[in-house]
Amino acid sequence: MVLNVTGSFQLMKSLNRSLVLNIIRTETQISRTEIAKRAKLTPPTVSSIVSELLEEGLIREGEAGASKGGRKPILLSINVNNHYIIGIDVGTEEVRAGLTNLNADVMALHRKKLVPGLKAHEFMEIIEELIETILHEETDFSKIIGIGIGMHGIVDPERGVSVYAPHFGFEEMQMREQLEARFHLPVKVENDARAMALAELWFGEGTDASDIVVINVGDGIGAGFIVKGRLYHGRDQIAGEIGHMIVDLNGRQCTCGSYGCLHTVASGIRIRERVLQELTLGRKTAILDLVQGDKHAITGETVHQAALQGDAYAIEVLEEAGRFLGVGITNLIHMVNPDKIIIGGGVSKAGDFIFTPLRELVEKRVMTKSAKRTEIIPSKLENKGTMIGAVTLVLAELYDYSS
Ligand SMILES: [Zn+2]
Known part of the structure; x- marks a missing residue:
């Protein structure tokens, strides 16, 4: 597999980019001039960021909007189906790994049972296998912008560590470090219920x-x-x-x-x-x-x-x-x-x-x-709440919406 390390991290690099992206996301459709006003950036800065985002396929140009005299402005929107995120929901009995678009719509789902008495390294192998399956079967690696994990137990999201997973007895498991080293993609780890809360805030009953x-x-x-x-x-x-x-x-x-x-x-x-x-x-x-x-x-x-x-x-x-x-x-x-x-x-x-x-x-x-x-x-997110939340951890980073 060819790893596109810089590409993935690049997507999340500058603050102004995230700001512009977030304005486009929340407004659904917006013109360059309107973005400049909202972001308090100069029109040339916005133009150059927008060109970059268009080139990467993160946003797209749509229909012309209403005009206040003169040429109708082109409206920009998020190109939700051009990049993907892997979301992982770690329950006590099984791990479910999904691939979603930038709207957190689940497009593929793989699962694996967790047997009692599992060792930490065996558990991590299961997670890695599921990610591999998605990367090989479901999509082009360069289209993936990150991996989010909703993990049972106490999690330190700053360090990307599962501090204590009572059901399995795991302590201080370095999930982010291990997965980033293996897949060269940004990895976010959060407690499952917190991931679920984020899912409700972005896509569920809490919007x-x-x-x-x-x-x-x-x-x-x-x-x-x-x-x-x-x-x-x-x-x-x-x-x-x-x-x-x-x-x-x-x-x-x-x-x-x-x-x-x-x-x-x-x-x-x-x-x-x-x-x-x-x-x-x-x-x-x-x-x-x-x-x-x-x-x-x-x-x-x-x-x-x-x-x-x-x-x-x-x-x-x-x-x-x-x-x-x-x-x-x-x-x-x-x-x-x-x-x-x-x-x-x-x-x-x-x-x-x-x-x-x-x-x-x-x-x-x-x-x-x-x-x-x-x-x-x-x-109303049914049993997908944690997985959508895991994906939202990555989206929050992309849109610089610190969780
Ligand atoms: Zn108790």
Whole structure:
């Protein structure tokens, strides 16, 4: 493979270029004169940057716009299908790697299962193989501008390091360094829930807001905070670890060592555990019929299916998880007071069974009338949120929109 090192980094080099690009992106279509006004740059500077961007195929000339007398100006827009980004979503059970255009539309997707007991170097080999597959099968290398990774656990995005991945037990894994050395492309690494938050801000339910909290409720629970349009990390990168917010002082022990964490009462893992426990006690429920008696095949989705069929126990389990999420979210509203709370991840697919008790609790417990009405909505990015977010990390760099 021929590596085009300078080309890729070149795309991200100057501040004025990023500024011009970002103006074109946010305006969708704009003339050179208008860009000069917005960017406070001289028309010759804008002209030369625009020529460069046109030559690289990052933008294109479209139809002539409205004229205020004289020649109609040519409008410029982002050439979304001429460059690509690789986005990687690292879950606890599988890695999914996608190729997207500059609009984060997923054009190809490859996945690989992660087996328990995986070593750090084996894990990195899986990531490298997936990237190789995309580079060989899907596109021309020179068209790729970067790789973004949404990684489970604690991540230091400044250093591009997975500081601690509790599910695998990895510590201080130098993801960016290793992948940049291998692929000669810019690599960005971020925590998965934060990547998801960025995806909502750019492409999802958060595009009209500047302060949002995005909660990922799957097997684990994590959140990404966007404050004034920027991701909030905290000193030790643990801001948003709301799965370990304590909601029950006398609760069960959590994987983190503490007791009564939100994770122990509302996560996908907990929902499954609770169902299995009750089945052992002989509780009658349609859940078991749905998996033809195979207890190990029970997933959050099975519980949801049973609830849809009116199974009282399945409904009870989901509603309880919803109420506990409501407790966590009430705490969050009092702490952060965001414009909007967006919930993604497997558990959020249970819809009203989760959202109704959750909203009821928030309505009862939050302090002021207006804060009680904080919008709490499901994500529409489905299971692509983290991958789109990973891609957005690279886009943010391209448009110089520091996250
Ligand atoms: Zn915990």
